[in-house]
Amino acid sequence: MLEQSSDPRTDQATAQVLEPADEATVPDGTGPAERDAGYQRRKLGVGFWIAVGWLAVLLAAAILGDLILPYGPEQTFRAAGRLAAPSADHWFGTDSNSRDVFTRCVFATRISLLVGVSATLVGLVVGGALGMIAGFYRGTIESAVTGALDVLLAIPFLVLALALLTFLTDEQNQPRFGNISIIVIIALSIAVVPSIARITRANVLVHSQREFVLASRTLGTRNLRIMVREILPNVVPAMMSFALLYIAILIVVEGTLSFLGVGELSKPTWGNMISFGRDKIDDAPWNVLFPSLFMFLTILALNYIGDRVRNYFDVREAGI
Amino acid sequence: MTDVRTRRRVAAGIGVLLLALTAVGVVPLIGLAIGGVLAAQYATSPGATESPGYLLACAVAVVLLVAWAIDLRPGLYGWAVVAVMAAGLVLVDGWRRSPGFLALLASMTVLMLGATLDITPVFVFLAVIVIGIAATARTSGRYVYRRVAALVPIVIAVSFFSFSLLSLLPGDLAVNIAGPGATPEAVAQIRADLNLDDPIPVRYLRWLADAVQGDLGVSPFLREDIVDGLARTLPISMQIMLYAIVLSLALSIPLGVLSAYRAGTKTDKGITATMFGLLALPNFVIALVLILFFAKGKSIIGLDWFPATVPTRSRIGFGENTVLRFKQILLPVVALAAGLTATYMRLLRTDMVATLQEDYIAVARAKGMSTMRILFGHALRPSSFTLLTVLGINIAALISGSLIIEVIFVLPGVGTYLATAIFQRDYLVIQGVVVVLALAFVLTNLAVDLLYALLDPRIRDARAIL
């Protein structure tokens, strides 16, 4: 076969040129130029692995905290005193209750990441399913789902989370049911579902118009299988990078909630450490700066990984 | 006044005049930004009437008017600014062709009425938005009506959602609202006031009937009408948000354009990396770091230039004692604007890089057009649509951001109001704030969408057909 021995790219180039203009095909990043650029970009780079490494170390330290760290998060150090400056014994100093800031920073990872990751996961499952349904079945179902989402989207994210959280806890900031972290996760999940659903829907809309979906329909494939086998694999890379972004956002939101005096206040999180340290910021800035640094590095890592993943899969942002 | 040169001179004149007024402290910071933007826009645009300049001017004028309205101190300088802007617009565009001018006139009338009748500034703000809608309706009626009609069910659903939040509370609602330390009389009073014995749909309708008349109830803790509380605090939050938007745009547009123009170079990489880092800094961290460096009594490097907290006063004058005010507002605004700047700059850069590869840019370059004119006159507008959309969506982030920033800097805005209410579990205030913020968000998004349609007729027409 002459054609097979020929350079596939020339064939592709002409195929692109000959594509009739009246056919509204979605550019899918397989044009020759884009493809070449894509191959060059398909490297994750050193930065990516550094970011992954930071998250891995953080996660390991958080999980194994009790085993590898000499102090506990609630342990007080009379000898060092309150608001002690960083020293060899207490790398990041102590807080106003004479507790070790470094230990607390590491332990804070538990709640901060737990809240961010689990709320994002719930959001991805519920919002992703809603978005998939809305994007795939057009018409009545779509308008019903998007209408319901629009209502939730009409309330600013933080305000929604705050309102839900306030009404789910009592005067002493104790949960009305279950665990406070679970309440925070529930509130943040509800708040995050509509925006994830919207992004998913935009991505699904792009892919459900493609010819491979039509081809699948002509085979008599059932809708569920088309959604799971044809559309989902195309949507997942984009959703992955958005999910990383949402984890980062939710870590910040968790901190914001601590500032406003709701959410997890008994166990350390980066947000409530910063919030508590704020009063003594001029005397002991390390109480604010070190948890801030942890937060910054984690968010930076998540954003960077998300960015690289998006580039790696050559995902265009379909709608915001 | 059809000559392009004359137009440009007039526009530059407006800019210089505003700059001069700012310099002598008559017009606040915002005037500076407007003057600069206007002058730059007109100096670089190839034809004034077909340029977005007058639309931009009209938008900026509305922003200015809102800023001024929420301050509710209609001083002479405010009128002067409006008069100069109106005159400039008429000179540049001819009043007949300028919907911006009509909107301006209409909003002036509303503001005058508002000031005379002493109406709450919140309602003045709403009125300005309505006027803006009306002005847009002149050019794209069908789209506007569809968009507004689609809003009605959302507003109803949002109000019902906020109302029914109270029903999430377990136990006796009246006791919950009154708080733990309330007397039985106070509880009975609240039960009667809120008709708590009625079924929920009836209660909702009663609550809605009161709400549309500007009665969101009385806070049992502050013993203050919630609407009055909002009227006291909302203007301050809106001021911070407006300044933050202006500042972030003023920073992100030049940086984005520069970065796109020098795409791939060290300059570009430096700017992009900085912005990427900025994006990972939560605004409360930025705020605390700013306090740590520059706040009076808190600075660790001895640069105690700005107050860390604003003295609790109900309203801060816009023009009076400009220097003090500038000092009070600068740190919160910078903290709020930092994240926005990074977002906007990245969006603009992406779009601008794509635009600069278009053929018509190559044509403009081949014709020997100056780089500045290519960048700002030809490439900026087609690249700015994503930015505009996100500007609307980002209002939510802005609201969230200002809530936290206010708490940190103890500004008497909505954030502090809400935080206090949350601390006391003042459920009625929480409900009222949620409903008003959601409404403001929805309406602002509507306004941005309409402005978008006004700027880009293709969108307007496409959506009108669908």
Next chain:
Amino acid sequence: MAGSGTAHLGGPDDAVLRVTDLTVEFPVGNTGLKVHAVSGISFDIRKGETMGLVGESGCGKSTTGRALMQVPRPTSGRVVLEGEDLAAYDRESIRAVRARLQMIFQDPISSLNPRRTIAEIVREPLVVQWLESVPRSPVARLWHSLVRWMLPLWRTAWRFGRFALGALLAAAVIWIVGEAVDVSALRGVGVAVGIVAGIAAAPLALFIGVTAAAWLVLVLLMGPFALARWLRLRAGRAAFLAEADEKVRRALSTVGLDPDVAMPKRRHEFSGGQCQRICIARALVLEPKLLICDEPVSALDVSVQAQILNLLEDMKAEYGLTLVFISHDLAVVKNVSDRVAVMYLGKMCEVAPPDLIYSEPAHPYTAALLSAIPAPDPTINQRGIATISGEVPSPVFPPSGCRFRTRCPRATGHCEANEPLMREVRTGHYVACHFPLVGEPAPGATRGEDELLVLS
């Protein structure tokens, strides 16, 4: 033509596929208007034949192809495949027929899923058939049929229910205004309107509620049944995959690709021509009777076009295929077709073997199309040839009578009033035109009379 009629259909027995009065319409938004994409076309295809379908962009030829595949289902008409009327079948019965009916698409790259391997893509038709071979539980079937019945009913309910809902809203507004200005009469009106609207809405709400509840119960019941079915599928999976792998390999080798090289790859590692080969392999893996080719070579390089056309010829011989070949390229259609059908604005103009149609077109539209082919000879005077002018009319408001009359140089008042029917002007040459270029004018179509008719 552009007309209807069934005179060109053959006898009842020799057709693999017979299409009668096929109509496809799409609604235009909520306006109540319709796009008449395909309006009552008929044709039949004999066993082993290649039927070429040509026409301008937007004439409905691709829509016809998709309607034959029942995606989307045609609005009306019959599509009879080997004696079975697909248009009359429900969705479940069609699934079984699809193995005999396959399609390849215009854009070979876009019709392959970028995230699946070629092995998965080519195997997909077999998997779908295999999944269908294991019956679903009665609960699932009940659920599916409930969905099918309920959705239109819900839509209808909503169509009326929204008025009741609007009335409820209006009642609330009246009541609130009454409360605001404190007029008890207004409040009373609000309550009255609310009660009336509530009574009107109640049965609809009840209906929707009950059906939705039934639906939900079925969804919950489906779980265990689905699990049982999944276990059954799991048990037979290995055997199926081995068998399927064999078939996929055979299909890929017949289209000229090395299975070992191609199977683990994804589409971006192939050229356009190779992608079209993969599409053909996917269509042939089920060994269909009829293959619908929707512009299969339009997106390809000219040098590759010939290879793909040859491949299709080979496959036709090897698998005993019958082809429907849709294209706007007259030259390509001439080379591959046994018969050519010309379409214009959703109607059939002319059906004949390519030799007849290309040498002596009977329909003015066909003649115009042929004359629009640029001749590679500068000495030919292009101006002397009748070309058509004007734009294709909107398919939302198609012209009365003959649809081509607005652009036809030979049109008269008769064409405006009467739609031409298909008739045979020569042996095997059918045309739907009152005044064809070949043969006699249609009976009853006389120029003079009609001009008089129009005048009077």
